[in-house]
Amino acid sequence: GAVVSQHPSWVICKSGTSVKIECRSLDFQATTMFWYRQFPKQSLMLMATSNEGSKATYEQGVEKDKFLINHASLTLSTLTVTSAHPEDSSFYICSAAAANQPQHFGDGTRLSIL
Amino acid sequence: KQEVTQIPAALSVPEGENLVLNCSFTDSAIYNLQWFRQDPGKGLTSLLLIQSSQREQTSGRLNASLDKSSGRSTLYIAASQPGDSATYLCAVGNAGNMLTFGGGTRLMVKP
Numbered sequence: 001g002a003v004v005s006q007h008p009s010w011v012i013c014k015s016g017t018s019v020k021i022e023c024r025s026l027d028f029q030a031t032t033m034f035w036y037r038q039f040p041k042q043s044l045m046l047m048a049t050s051n052e053g054s055k056a057t058y059e060q061g062v063e064k065d066k067f068l069i070n071h072a073s074l075t076l077s078t079l080t081v082t083s084a085h086p087e088d089s090s091f092y093i094c095s096a097a098a099a100n101q102p103q104h105f106g107d108g109t110r111l112s113i114l
Numbered sequence: 115k116q117e118v119t120q121i122p123a124a125l126s127v128p129e130g131e132n133l134v135l136n137c138s139f140t141d142s143a144i145y146n147l148q149w150f151r152q153d154p155g156k157g158l159t160s161l162l163l164i165q166s167s168q169r170e171q172t173s174g175r176l177n178a179s180l181d182k183s184s185g186r187s188t189l190y191i192a193a194s195q196p197g198d199s200a201t202y203l204c205a206v207g208n209a210g211n212m213l214t215f216g217g218g219t220r221l222m223v224k225p
Binding site: 006032035039041042043044045046049091093095097100101102103104106108110113 | 146148155156157158159160163203207210211212213215216217218219220
């Protein structure tokens with residue numbers, strides 16, 4: 001089946017640093033990748049959608065300059081949380097989909113900002 | 115704007131019980147509906163995907179039904195086991211392969 005790898009699974013860093021999260025589709029070409037954020041005991045909230053080679057489309061309320069998304073190839077998308085602060089601490093999940101196919105999800109990244 | 119609601123938010127049952135999780139959505143113009151399982155601190159595992167033209171899907175002890183006109187789906191779990199304990203998420207698929215998630219049902223199956 002389709003496999004999506006997300007790395008790192010857990011990261012702890014100091015306030016003010018930038019953190020990069022990678023999302024890779026291992027055995028298929030992902031024309032679209034999605035980034036979600038999940039707070040404890042809450043559901044997934046879509047942050048942005050990215051298509052390979054295009055700029056990401058951000059959901060209302062998500063800061064583009066804060067959460068930089070790059071989708072440079074059909075198998076890799078990255079989310080960079082810039083100048084992270086404690087309120088950015090959350091569980092971030094990516095998903096990837098081939099054209100007209102269901103989304104396949106990564107295992108998530110737990111981000112803790114001290 | 116599509117809104118997805120799951121009831122109950124939490125459920126605790128003894129092992130062996132059959133149970134039903136409910137999902138409702140406001141806009142019936144959907145492409146598909148998926149049920150996912152999420153273990154604590156983990157990503158999502160797809161359980162069942164129902165296309166908009168289908169009424170139900172089955173996998174092992176799981177059965178999901180879809181009534182698009184009334185905006186409802188149910189996930190039926192037969193003979194529940196402690197290993198079924200997890201959060202179950204319902205997600206409605208819309209245009210552009212976008213998913214709208216419900217708030218989830220946290221299930222605890224006690225031995």
